[in-house]
Amino acid sequence: MDTLVTAMLLATIAGATIPVGALLARHEHIRIRWLETEFRHIVVAFGGGVLMAAVSLVLVPDGIEHLSLLWICIAFGGGGYVFMLVDRAVAQHGGAGAQLMAMLLDFVPEAMAVGAALAMNRPAGLLLALLIALQNLPEGFNAYRELSAHSRRTPNAIILSFSALVLLGPAMALVGHMVLAMLPALLGGMMLFAAGGIVYLTFQDIAPQAVYRGHWAPPLATVAGFLLGLIGKVLLVH
Secondary structure, X not given: OHXXXXXXXXXHHHHHHHHHHHHHHHHOOOOOHHHHHHHHHHHHHHHHHHHHHHHHHHHHHHHOOOOOHHHHHHHHHHHHHHHHHHHHHHHHOOXXXXXXXXXXXXXXXXXXXXXXXXXXXXXXXXXXXXXXXXXXXXHHHHHHHHHHHHOOXXXXXXXXXXXHHOOHHHHHHHHHHHOHHHOHHHHHHHHHHHHHHHHHHHHHHHHHHHOOOOOOHHHHHHHHHHHHHHHHXXXXXX
């Protein structure tokens, strides 16, 4: 029961950075225009670095442990393919909500993985919760900007809906703790599915947005995002 409470608490904290990112986007305003633009690119790039850290340090290493090569290919490739289908469907309806959908598609399986990992007493669960919190901040930032630009919803309504998404974290952690911990192969498949989707998302959407010609801070922000994940890996796992 202690691990269940811990898992739900960590998933709640990780999800809470979604509305925090939205609030930052709402109030973000820098007088110098080029600096404001570069700041937005830095936020996007930092999120990309954190996502790649989650893939390479947690999702893939833990996901492949209990699966054959065939199922590894199916799960990882299927994640990329499903994200592509969702991306195309959203684009055909005007493009609004792509960032939000992408955020949910990786937040849900990752929160489940947190619950399952803690049920199995694996330190990777704590690391994954940290990475989810770090990635949800820029994803909430970008999703808010996208929705505010392409929908008629008021800023308060968007932030309120983002706050409601926080509840997904503990709910999915509960499912992971109670169900997926007893099905390690299924858990591994879900982690690889999320990893494949994140790789697609990173190179389809995040990396192109991060590019800002003549400025070097955004690429360094990608390195910083990955480095934070690496530091967490060393401190929490080793």
